[in-house]
Amino acid sequence: MILTVTLNTALDITYRVPALVPHASHRVEEVAERPGGKGLNVARVLAALGHEAVVTGFAGGPSGEVLRARLAELAPVDELVPIAGATRRTIAVVDAVSGDTTQLNEPGPLVSPAEWDAFVATYGRLLDGAEAVALCGSLPPGLPVGAYAQLVRQARTAKVPVLLDTSGEALRRGIAARPDLVKPNADELAQLTGSREPLRAARDARRRGAHTVVASLGAEGMLAASPEGLWQAAPPAAVRGNPTGAGDSAVAGLLSGLVEGLDWPGRLTRAVALSAATVLAPAAGEFDFAAYEKMLGSVRVTEHAH
Amino acid sequence: MILTVTLNTALDITYRVPALVPHASHRVEEVAERPGGKGLNVARVLAALGHEAVVTGFAGGPSGEVLRARLAELAPVDELVPIAGATRRTIAVVDAVSGDTTQLNEPGPLVSPAEWDAFVATYGRLLDGAEAVALCGSLPPGLPVGAYAQLVRQARTAKVPVLLDTSGEALRRGIAARPDLVKPNADELAQLTGSREPLRAARDARRRGAHTVVASLGAEGMLAASPEGLWQAAPPAAVRGNPTGAGDSAVAGLLSGLVEGLDWPGRLTRAVALSAATVLAPAAGEFDFAAYEKMLGSVRVTEHAH
Numbered sequence: 001m002i003l004t005v006t007l008n009t010a011l012d013i014t015y016r017v018p019a020l021v022p023h024a025s026h027r028v029e030e031v032a033e034r035p036g037g038k039g040l041n042v043a044r045v046l047a048a049l050g051h052e053a054v055v056t057g058f059a060g061g062p063s064g065e066v067l068r069a070r071l072a073e074l075a076p077v078d079e080l081v082p083i084a085g086a087t088r089r090t091i092a093v094v095d096a097v098s099g100d101t102t103q104l105n106e107p108g109p110l111v112s113p114a115e116w117d118a119f120v121a122t123y124g125r126l127l128d129g130a131e132a133v134a135l136c137g138s139l140p141p142g143l144p145v146g147a148y149a150q151l152v153r154q155a156r157t158a159k160v161p162v163l164l165d166t167s168g169e170a171l172r173r174g175i176a177a178r179p180d181l182v183k184p185n186a187d188e189l190a191q192l193t194g195s196r197e198p199l200r201a202a203r204d205a206r207r208r209g210a211h212t213v214v215a216s217l218g219a220e221g222m223l224a225a226s227p228e229g230l231w232q233a234a235p236p237a238a239v240r241g242n243p244t245g246a247g248d249s250a251v252a253g254l255l256s257g258l259v260e261g262l263d264w265p266g267r268l269t270r271a272v273a274l275s276a277a278t279v280l281a282p283a284a285g286e287f288d289f290a291a292y293e294k295m296l297g298s299v300r301v302t303e304h305a306h
Numbered sequence: 307m308i309l310t311v312t313l314n315t316a317l318d319i320t321y322r323v324p325a326l327v328p329h330a331s332h333r334v335e336e337v338a339e340r341p342g343g344k345g346l347n348v349a350r351v352l353a354a355l356g357h358e359a360v361v362t363g364f365a366g367g368p369s370g371e372v373l374r375a376r377l378a379e380l381a382p383v384d385e386l387v388p389i390a391g392a393t394r395r396t397i398a399v400v401d402a403v404s405g406d407t408t409q410l411n412e413p414g415p416l417v418s419p420a421e422w423d424a425f426v427a428t429y430g431r432l433l434d435g436a437e438a439v440a441l442c443g444s445l446p447p448g449l450p451v452g453a454y455a456q457l458v459r460q461a462r463t464a465k466v467p468v469l470l471d472t473s474g475e476a477l478r479r480g481i482a483a484r485p486d487l488v489k490p491n492a493d494e495l496a497q498l499t500g501s502r503e504p505l506r507a508a509r510d511a512r513r514r515g516a517h518t519v520v521a522s523l524g525a526e527g528m529l530a531a532s533p534e535g536l537w538q539a540a541p542p543a544a545v546r547g548n549p550t551g552a553g554d555s556a557v558a559g560l561l562s563g564l565v566e567g568l569d570w571p572g573r574l575t576r577a578v579a580l581s582a583a584t585v586l587a588p589a590a591g592e593f594d595f596a597a598y599e600k601m602l603g604s605v606r607v608t609e610h611a612h
Binding site for chain 1: 321323326327328329330331332333334335337368369371372397399401406407408409410411412413
């Protein structure tokens with residue numbers, strides 16, 4: 001079983017309008033709701049790849065109930081911890097004509113110390129049966145700033161490989177607890193290290209505590225800096241589409257590859273192919289399985305000198 | 307008791323953002339939720355004026371549950387009829403800097419014939435104790451096109467004065483059933499009659515079946531065309547602020563004035579003062595009671611020749 005943690009889950013709502021015009025009134029033509037948050041996306045992709053995926057984190061309020069009801073229809077196992085506050089909503093307003101998306105993200109619910117304690121207990125129990133764990137996304141208000149550092153240490157103590165995919169202060173503090181893997185994008189990596197030069201920045205991030213750094217570089221693919229070596233994997237050509245969820249699919253590729261014992265080139269190939277197949281899928285956060293399988297054969301992996 | 311009907315209730319959500327930028331991502335700074343729909347707004351104002359107000363219509367789904375929970379904290383009595391579909395949400399995105407609002411309105415839930423029958427029975431029971439009834443807003447999908455005509459006839463049979471405040475085809479069909487009062491704004495009146503000349507259009511609307519037509523004309527105040535005469539009431543000066551809910555406050559002014567036996571100049575004065583006090587209130591759909599009382603003394607009413 002692979003465990004994913006989403007402390008700030010979201011009910012993702014998509015509105016289709018002809019075109020968003022500021023300060024005008026819009027009749028929404030189509031409403032879609034899906035359970036969201038990075039770890040939930042990762043778990044869905046893991047399940048599609050044939051892995052047993054369990055999701056934990058927090059859910060509460062009416063939006064949390066809807067999230068759990070929708071999650072029950074999907075493959076990942078729901079081990080979310082109930083909270084008094086309401087799960088945040090995100091609204092993606094899609095212009096029907098251009099396909100462009102305007103995003104409105106609510107802040108997360110306030111999590112109490114008792115709710116955090118309940119989560120930590122659940123997490124400890126779930127780590128027992130986990131082959132790997134991914135800690136994904138932002139921290140809701142109320143959590144200790146060192147929350148991810150604590151969860152990384154708990155995983156290391158339980159000898160479960162742990163991937164951290166977050167940004168800003170949460171990444172800075174979490175990385176110091178020595179996760180097996182971090183997966184920043186170019187912006188997150190630059191924010192962490194101050195460098196926009198991927199190789200230099202990835203090496204810097206490793207010095208800050210990450211065993212391996214896999215940086216996602218958009219059209220340039222992904223760069224892995226690990227104790228075993230340095231690899232870069234790229235799709236055959238830039239893919240066009242909706243990049244929402246592409247990073248989460250990459251995390252699922254890395255984690256499933258790790259659990260299946262693939263080497264770094266194999267893991268990167270899978271991550272890049274999944275990421276591209278997600279960009280190509282019409283619905284945000286879904287991936288095109290046929291495109292994924294086709295892409296697997298055409299991802300180019302190059303090894304860099306140490 | 308005054309009854310208000312809102313067939314397409316809404317959970318009104320307000321998001322505060324620094325400024326809405328199309329195709330960008332926004333962190334919502336503040337989220338507010340309130341029970342919405344025109345009849346619910348009318349009932350809140352009626353209650354603030356000291357009247358017992360009862361609301362009916364439809365509510366369902368998670369958004370309907372939130373709406374009812376919030377309504378329970380307010381004065382109006384909840385007689386909403388449960389439905390399987392989910393109450394629509396409306397999202398008002400307010401730019402913190404300019405105060406400008408971008409509106410996103412979900413379509414209403416599909417109402418089944420059995421749910422409509424259940425509503426008609428509830429409505430009949432509530433008419434029994436009502437001094438007046440207001441039928442407010444749009445029709446959700448699934449209702450018969452003649453829904454308002456049926457409710458107008460039911461009120462007339464029960465000898466309960468009935469006000470219809472809707473637009474488009476729902477107004478066109480409802481007015482033919484001879485409601486005591488319709489309250490279109492200038493656009494709705496023009497759409498109904500084809501005329502942008504208020505006096506001519508109001509007379510035309512009376513010929514179409516309304517006993518009295520009260521047209522709300524924005525800064526020019528309100529015009530009443532009734533069998534007793536023609537009056538226009540205007541605020542002393544144009545008021546600046548958020549016009550959301552101003553029309554609903556006017557409906558509350560007209561209905562409460564009717565029930566209290568005020569003459570037309572008295573009813574119009576109250577409607578105009580409430581409307582202006584709503585525009586002046588900082589929160590959309592609320593009204594400033596002190597401004598209302600002050601305004602009452604300064605509304606100018608003029609009588610037109612027949």
